[in-house]
Amino acid sequence: xxxxxxxxxxxxxxxxxxxxxxxxxxxxxxxxxxxxxxxxxxxxxxxxxxxxxxxxxxxxxxxxxxxxxxxxxxxxxxxxxxxxxxxxxxxxxxxxxxxxxxxxxxxxxxxxxxxxxxxxxxxxxxxxxxxxxxxxxxxxxxxxxxxxxxxxxxxxxxxxxxxxxxxxxxxxxxxxxxxxxxxxxxxxxxx
Amino acid sequence: xxxxxxxxxxxxxxxxxxxxxxxxxxxxxxxxxxxxxxxxxxxxxxxxxxxxxxxxxxxxxxxxxxxxxxxxxxxxxxxxxxxxxxxxxxxxxxxxxxxxxxxxxxxxxxxxxxxxxxxxxxxxxxxxxxxxxxxxxxxxxxxxxxxxxxxxxxxxxxxxxxxxxxxxxxxxxxxxxxxxxxxxxxxxxxxxxxxxxxxxxxxxxxxxxxxxxxxxxxxxxxxxxxxxxxxxxxxxxxxxxxxxxxxxxxxxxxxxxxxxxxxxxxxxxxxxxxxxxxxxxxxxxxxxxxxxxxxxxxxxxxxxxxxxxxxxxxxxxxxxxxxxxxxxxxxxxxxxxxxxxxxxxxxxxxxxxxxxxxxxxxxxxxxxxxxxxxxxxxxxxxxxxxxxxxxx
Numbered sequence: 001x002x003x004x005x006x007x008x009x010x011x012x013x014x015x016x017x018x019x020x021x022x023x024x025x026x027x028x029x030x031x032x033x034x035x036x037x038x039x040x041x042x043x044x045x046x047x048x049x050x051x052x053x054x055x056x057x058x059x060x061x062x063x064x065x066x067x068x069x070x071x072x073x074x075x076x077x078x079x080x081x082x083x084x085x086x087x088x089x090x091x092x093x094x095x096x097x098x099x100x101x102x103x104x105x106x107x108x109x110x111x112x113x114x115x116x117x118x119x120x121x122x123x124x125x126x127x128x129x130x131x132x133x134x135x136x137x138x139x140x141x142x143x144x145x146x147x148x149x150x151x152x153x154x155x156x157x158x159x160x161x162x163x164x165x166x167x168x169x170x171x172x173x174x175x176x177x178x179x180x181x182x183x184x185x186x187x188x189x190x191x
Numbered sequence: 192x193x194x195x196x197x198x199x200x201x202x203x204x205x206x207x208x209x210x211x212x213x214x215x216x217x218x219x220x221x222x223x224x225x226x227x228x229x230x231x232x233x234x235x236x237x238x239x240x241x242x243x244x245x246x247x248x249x250x251x252x253x254x255x256x257x258x259x260x261x262x263x264x265x266x267x268x269x270x271x272x273x274x275x276x277x278x279x280x281x282x283x284x285x286x287x288x289x290x291x292x293x294x295x296x297x298x299x300x301x302x303x304x305x306x307x308x309x310x311x312x313x314x315x316x317x318x319x320x321x322x323x324x325x326x327x328x329x330x331x332x333x334x335x336x337x338x339x340x341x342x343x344x345x346x347x348x349x350x351x352x353x354x355x356x357x358x359x360x361x362x363x364x365x366x367x368x369x370x371x372x373x374x375x376x377x378x379x380x381x382x383x384x385x386x387x388x389x390x391x392x393x394x395x396x397x398x399x400x401x402x403x404x405x406x407x408x409x410x411x412x413x414x415x416x417x418x419x420x421x422x423x424x425x426x427x428x429x430x431x432x433x434x435x436x437x438x439x440x441x442x443x444x445x446x447x448x449x450x451x452x453x454x455x456x457x458x459x460x461x462x463x464x465x466x467x468x469x470x471x472x473x474x475x476x477x478x479x480x481x482x483x484x485x486x487x488x489x490x491x492x493x494x495x496x497x498x499x500x501x502x503x504x505x506x507x508x509x510x511x512x513x514x515x516x517x518x519x520x521x522x523x524x525x526x527x528x529x530x531x532x533x534x535x536x537x538x539x540x541x542x543x544x545x546x547x548x549x550x551x552x553x554x555x556x557x558x559x560x561x562x563x564x565x566x567x568x569x570x571x572x573x574x575x576x577x578x579x580x581x582x583x
Contacts, residue, residue: 029197036367038367061369062468065552066550
C-alpha cells in the first residue's frame with residue numbers, strides 16, 4: 001500500500017456520498033491511522049453532482065486541499081461518467097469502484113481504463129432498494145470499497161456503519177444498512 | 192489519555208467548550224460557525240454542561256451579552272464568523288477595553304461583498320486592532336488545544352484579556368480529521384475554577400465598567416492596554432508549557448518547520464501551512480533549502496522572536512489569506528515590522544492567496560518557492576505584492 005491513500009468520491013446530492021466518506025474516515029481511524037474526510041462545499045441541492053474526499057495515512061496528514069491524484073475513485077452514480085470527467089487526475093494504478101448494474105468489463109471500456117487500473121462494479125442502488133427500500137447506495141458502496149481496496153476490514157466497517165447510522169435512524173434502517181454494506185462487499189465484481 | 196476521534200474542527204472546538212463548561216454563552220448563528228454553537232447548545236439541552244445560553248437577535252447583542260455576563264463575574268464564551276464578527280466590531284473593543292477574558296472561537300470566513308461563505312482571514316484581520324489576543328490554528332487539533340489554552344491565557348491575572356481562537360472555515364471547521372481529546376477532568380483541572388475580578392454581582396462592593404474618560408486619562412488608559420499586551424507573550428508560553436505536560440503537544444508563539452538551516456522560507460497562517468509543509472519536504476528532497484514559519488499568536492505579534500527566526504534567510508515570501516486594498520497583506524506588514532530593525536534585511540515578497548475559499552494547492556507553494564530561489568540568487572524582487580492561484 002502507498003504511504004497515503006487518497007480517495008475521491010463522485011455522487012449526487014442526496015445519495016449519502018458525504019456520509020460515506022465520513023463513515024470511511026471513522027472506520028479507518030483504527031490502528032492509529034490518520035484520516036481526513038471532506039466534501040467540496042457548494043450550493044448543495046438534491047441531484048447535483050458533488051465530490052468528496054478521503055485521505056488515509058499511517059503518518060500525520062498535513063495537506064488541506066482537494067485530492068488531485070486519487071488512488072481510489074468511487075462513483076456512487078454511474079450517470080456521472082457521461083457528464084463529468086471522473087478519471088481526471090487518476091493514477092496509472094488507480095482503483096475505480098462504480099455503482100452500476102452494468103458489467104465491469106463494459107464500465108472498464110467506458111472509462112477507457114489503463115491496463116494497471118482496476119475497475120470494480122456493484123449494483124449498489126439495487127442492493128439499497130432491497131435492503132433499506134430507498135435508493136441510497138452509500139452503505140453498499142462502502143462494502144464494495146472495503147473489498148476492492150482492503151483499506152478497512154468488514155468487521156470495523158460494520159461497527160462504524162452501525163455507530164454512524166445509529167445516531168439518527170431506527171433499528172430497522174440500521175440493520176438494512178448493515179445488510180447493504182455486507183452485500184456490497186459480497187457482490188462487488190472486478191472487470 | 193483521552194479518546195482519539197475523527198471529528199470536524201467545529202465538533203472538536205464544541206467539545207473543548209463542553210469540557211470547560213463556561214458559565215454563560217451568548218451566541219447568534221452564522222455559517223460556518225453555526226455548527227459549532229449548534230453542537231454546544233445540544234450539550235446544554237442534554238444537560239451535559241450547566242452553561243446558561245443566551246439566545247440573542249444579532250452578533251452585536253451576542254457580544255454585548257457576553258460583556259455583561261463577563262463583567263458580572265462569569266466565565267464566558269461565544270463563537271462567530273465573518274459578518275458576525277464584523278457586526279460585533281463595536282463591542283469587541285469594549286470587551287478588550289474592559290479587560291474581560293471572553294473566549295471566542297472564530298471560524299475564518301470571507302467578508303461581503305460579494306457574498307461568500309468560504310474561508311479566508313478577512314474577518315479576524317479586520318478585528319486585529321480591537322485589543323483581543325488572537326491565536327491561529329492549522330488543524331482541528333490545534334483549534335481544540337488553542338481553545339482550551341485560551342481560557343487559561345485570557346483569565347491569567349497578569350493580563351485578563353479576551354481571546355479569539357481562529358481556524359479556517361470549511362477547510363478545518365467542516366473537514367473530518369483525527370483529533371486526540373483530553374479527559375474531561377484533565378481539562379477541568381487545567382482551566383481551573385474561574386476567579387472573577389471586580390464582578391458587578393459583588394453588590395457589597397459596587398463598581399462600574401466603561402465609564403466616561405475624556406482627555407484627562409483616555410490616552411494613559413490606552414497606553415496601559417498596550418502595556419498589558421506586552422505581558423501576553425510570557426503568559427502564552429507559560430500556559431503552553433503546562434499544556435505540553437498534560438498533552439505532550441508543544442505550542443509556542445509560532446511554529447517553525449525546517450527553518451533553522453533554510454535559505455528561503457514561506458510565512459503563512461492556518462491550514463495552508465500544512466499543505467506548505469508537504470511542499471517544503473518535496474523541495475528539501477530536491478536539495479533546495481526551504482523552510483516555513485507559521486505564526487500562532489498574531490496579537491500581540493511576537494516581532495523580536497519572529498525576526499530572530501527569519502534573520503538568516505536569503506529570501507522570504509509572506510502569504511496572506513486576507514487583503515488590504517491599496518496596501519500590503521496584514522501578515523506581510525507584521526513581518527516587515529519584525530525585520531525592519533535588522534541589518535541586511537532579506538528581500539521579501541507578499542503573495543495574496545485563497546480569498547473566499549479559493550483552494551490553496553501545492554503548485555501555488557511551488558511557484559512561490561521557485562520565485563524565492565531566483566530572488567535568493569539575484570537579490571532582486573520584481574513584484575512586491577501579487578496574487579497567486581488566480582484563474583488564468
